[in-house]
Amino acid sequence: DTAVSQTPKYLVTQMGNDKSIKCEQNLGHDTMYWYKQDSKKFLKIMFSYNNKELIINETVPNRFSPKSPDKAHLNLHINSLELGDSAVYFCASSQGLAERETQYFGPGTRLLVL
């Protein structure tokens, strides 16, 4: 009965590889997000989708490409991985775009680039 799920939970890979992280929510929400948490635990939004439409793109390198096949899924594909991409990536969802809406977070994907 997990609300927001992410796969994989851990991802260890070499520099230069391409990898994907998947996110699914079963809350019936219209809006989904990707956040990056760095080694100092600072959280920053990367992307936001509403009804499969890109709403926010926070100056993320174009090596990062989100894809939303439907409202319940938001995947993140990363090309040519770099050492600095090592972080924890969190997916989140909310009912809609209103400021009062609570964002529900997934458990995170811990990416380590060697």
Added chain:
Amino acid sequence: AQSVTQLGSHVSVSEGALVLLRCNYSSSVPPYLFWYVQYPNQGLQLLLKYTSAATLVKGINGFEAEFKKSETSFHLTKPSAHMSDAAEYFCAVRGLTGGGNKLTFGTGTQLKVEL
């Protein structure tokens, strides 16, 4: 643009003591404010949120926060700390950005609870 500042990256309290985690916000429009908790190796869980209704907001696990416009603060408190409260706490502010919905987080406060 909105931002939040969390004073004190590490806070240590004794079990049973008062917990006070500080958060000050900056916003050009009335803010919506949130406190999230992150337990080790887990995702973020909402503790409570302020959405312009009551200024004293009660959340889960005995936490509460008071919105003080005059002080631009939204400090998180709990009367009596428990060992299970040890975690990272994040204050966040929400604002519309270019039609989107952007949650901006503070740098977090690590709460340590000692016997």
